[in-house]
Amino acid sequence: DQQVKQNSPSLSVQEGRISILNCDYTNSMFDYFLWYKKYPAEGPTFLISISSIKDKNEDGRFTVFLNKSAKHLSLHIVPSQPGDSAVYFCAATGGGSEKLVFGKGTKLTVNP
Amino acid sequence: NAGVMQNPRHLVRRRGQEARLRCSPMKGHSHVYWYRQLPEEGLKFMVYLQKENIIDESGMPKERFSAEFPKEGPSILRIQQVVRGDSAAYFCASSPQSGRGQPQHFGDGTRLSIL
Numbered sequence: 001d002q003q004v005k006q007n008s009p010s011l012s013v014q015e016g017r018i019s020i021l022n023c024d025y026t027n028s029m030f031d032y033f034l035w036y037k038k039y040p041a042e043g044p045t046f047l048i049s050i051s052s053i054k055d056k057n058e059d060g061r062f063t064v065f066l067n068k069s070a071k072h073l074s075l076h077i078v079p080s081q082p083g084d085s086a087v088y089f090c091a092a093t094g095g096g097s098e099k100l101v102f103g104k105g106t107k108l109t110v111n112p
Numbered sequence: 113n114a115g116v117m118q119n120p121r122h123l124v125r126r127r128g129q130e131a132r133l134r135c136s137p138m139k140g141h142s143h144v145y146w147y148r149q150l151p152e153e154g155l156k157f158m159v160y161l162q163k164e165n166i167i168d169e170s171g172m173p174k175e176r177f178s179a180e181f182p183k184e185g186p187s188i189l190r191i192q193q194v195v196r197g198d199s200a201a202y203f204c205a206s207s208p209q210s211g212r213g214q215p216q217h218f219g220d221g222t223r224l225s226i227l
Contacts, residue, residue, distance in 0.1 A: 004154075034215055043116070043203050043218035044155070089154060099145070099168060100205075100216060102154035 003027045004092050006103035014111055019077040021088050021106050026071065029095030035064060035075045036089045038105070044089055048075070052094075080110045115139070116219035117186075118204050124225045131191040131198070133222045137206030144187045145205040145216055146179060155203060161187060191224075199226045 005024045013019045023033075031052040036044035050057040050064045050073065057064050063076045077084055087107050091100040115138035125131050137144050143162055147155040160168040161181040172179065176194075181187040191198055201223050205216035 036218075041220070043118075043205075043220045046215040046217060049215055091155075097168065098143070098160050099157035099171065100147075100155070101157070102147075104152070104154045 001026075002103075003030075004090055004101050004103040006088075006090055006106050008106050009104070010107045010109070012109045012111060013080050015082055016079045019075075019080045019084065019108055019110065021075040021077075021090075021108065023073050023075075023090030023103055024071060025073075025092050027092070027095070027101070028071070030092040030101075031094035032092070033064070033066060033073050034091045034093075034100065035062075036091060037084075038087045038089060047088075077108075080108075082110045082112050084108060085110050116141075116204060116206050116217055118202075118219035118222050120222060121220065122223045122225070124227060125194050126227050127195060128193050131194050131224055133189040133191075133202050133204075133224070134186045135189070135204030135206075135219060136186040137204075138208075138217055141206035141208050141217075143207045143209065144181050145207075146187075146189050147203045147205065147218075149201045149203065149221075151200075158189070194224075194226050196226050199224055 034049040035047045038044045048059050048062045066073045087105040089105045090103040117136040145160050146158040149155045157171040159179045176192045178190045201221045203221045205218045207214045207216045
């Protein structure tokens, strides 16, 4: 039973354009959501997070939007850069647990 | 990923041997988490520890797997009598404390290969 789903295994965008990565969750107890970026042979790097009391959080080129009623969040990267090419994981936690529940990831390719 | 140190980076074992994976959390972090990633999958939680205590081991297989985080030294994930299905990347993460607003920071992982 996959509680966090990233339905697009891959995404390709042109440099300078916007990248939008999507994530859906099923567990209504989740109240904190995170995005991680991962390069091959490295560990995930924390990018940005959002609490369920907010619907938007912004940090530089990265913005995360949360739609609680739809149980959906998205990560916007603008403008996209070739160095953003990586696998992006959505993760969620809540219900008194500290463990992160991860999606399977979306491989983003930003073409020069 | 600077800060959370995992070793070895690569570990090869034959079936039936033991594997020991080590994790030193970031300085000032007292909470350690272990995750496993199978090919083409996301990371799956295994265990959450604080110094000398296992807080949540709901993701640990019932047999052959154990974890500890002693008062002194790194956290250890131990796999006894390894089988081919244990081949995976094992990631350790740490945080300074529990609670919301405390993202977990990951090491670069140990790639375990079972021959």
